[in-house]
Amino acid sequence: MTPITEVAGRRLALSNLGKVIHPATGTTKGELLHYYALTAPALLPHLRDRPVSFLRYPDGPEGQLFFTKNPPPGTPSWVRVAPVPRSDDPGARQVVVDDLPSLMWAANLVVEFHTPQWRAREPGxxxxxxxxxxxxxxxxxxxxxxxxxxxxxxxxxxxxxxxxxxxxxxxxxxxxxxxxxxxxxxxxxxxxxxxxxxxxxxxxxxxxxxxxxxxxxxxxxxxxxxxxxxxxxxxxxxxxxxxxxxxxxxxxxxxxxxxxxxxxxxxxxxxxxxxxxxxxxxxxxxxxxxx
CATH class of the missing domain: 3.30.70.3300 (Alpha-Beta Plaits)
Structure with missing residues (x-):
């Protein structure tokens, strides 16, 4: 059963918390989520208002890695999504992680966070x-x-x-x-x-x-x-x-x-x-x- 957690008023399903993501150190997904929760006050100002790209590695670094700029399927309606026009896709949109619930939702996907040097309100x-x-x-x-x-x-x-x-x-x-x-x-x-x-x-x-x-x-x-x-x-x-x-x-x-x-x-x-x-x-x- 997937535990439902409340984070700053948002309900989140956090899955597979005992799953070992880094076999070299025995680090579990739950420990990675704990790290992000603990580090959020320092991390969030560097994510705020910047469209995020995710490198996802749900089965650990030895499993399949995939890089995505588009909002993942199942992105909650309360996660901010900003228009980020691209030459190949004028209607492109990307997730913006502005708060703790959005951070924990994204961390539950097991991701590296990558951001551009510009903000969503002024692309480029x-x-x-x-x-x-x-x-x-x-x-x-x-x-x-x-x-x-x-x-x-x-x-x-x-x-x-x-x-x-x-x-x-x-x-x-x-x-x-x-x-x-x-x-x-x-x-x-x-x-x-x-x-x-x-x-x-x-x-x-x-x-x-x-x-x-x-x-x-x-x-x-x-x-x-x-x-x-x-x-x-x-x-x-x-x-x-x-x-x-x-x-x-x-x-x-x-x-x-x-x-x-x-x-x-x-x-x-x-x-x-x-x-x-x-x-x-x-x-x-x-x-x-x-x-």
Whole structure:
């Protein structure tokens, strides 16, 4: 029997709570839902008003994974759905997770949350810029830390502040709050910095994805600033063997160049200690125009 739970006045059917989603750690679906409920105050501001794409992995990371932008069948009527016109589908709509009941409904589907750099009310007008630092083995997090520190300094020279999180996979994401600007302009500026980074750190940075060039280097992926692209949302769980988290980190941790990897149980103590390290991204007063 599927238990019915009430979350902030909404009735939710939460299913298969004992099902093991991550065999490597024995982590159950119920534990994943508990993580999202606990982390909601920090996570929701990063989801709010942004159309969400889901990477679903209901049978765990070894099972079938499917990426969906459309509202899943059975989406409750009280979950917000916003029009997000696409070239291939002018009538397209996507879920927007604005509150705790919507978050718990989505988490019950077993998903990674991915969001664009713009808000539903202004499609294609970015208020965030992202650099996805993706290492090619044997490079790893320490090399990504070096690139993140170079980016922070370079952005500061243009009057822009930067914050950082783990991707929850192999690399880091550098995030920048910006005064709203068309995604095309943001993409062009971000690409320019990636090209500059390759010139400044030729043994370390790549601005192109060419696989043959990747070993031992860090690909600075600027493409996620395109209007059609999304990035793993802060605090989302990832469909990895272990339930890794895309976790905010401090610049001191980046300077330490140590391996940065976090599981659900690590996040509550970090929130107690630091609060939401990425809260500045949601403060319009800290957004600066691109040069």
């Amino acid at each position: 007008i970015a208020d965030r810029m992202v650099f996805d630092l993706d290492p090619g083995a044997p490079a790893g997090i320490p090399e990504c830390c070096d690139v993140a520190l170079w980016l922070r300094e370079r952005l500061a020279a243009d009057g822009l502040g930067a914050w950082v999180k783990t991707s929850g996979s192999k690399g880091l994401h550098v995030l920048v709050p910006i005064a709203p600007a068309p995604s095309g302009e943001v993409s062009a500026y971000a690409k320019g910095l990636a090209v500059e980074g390759e010139a400044a750190l030729p043994g370390l940075v790549l601005h192109r994805m060419a696989r043959a060039l990747r070993p031992g280097k860090v690909f600075v992926d600027h493409s996620q600033n395109a209007a059609a692209k999304t990035t793993a949302t802060p605090y989302t769980l990832r469909a990895r063997a272990e339930p890794s988290v895309s976790a905010p980190v401090t610049w001191e941790e980046v300077e330490s160049r140590r391996e940065l990897a976090y599981l659900p149980g690590d996040i509550a103590p970090r929130l107690d200690r630091y609060g939401d390290l990425l809260a500045p991204l949601t403060d319009p007063a800290l957004a600066r125009p691109l040069p």
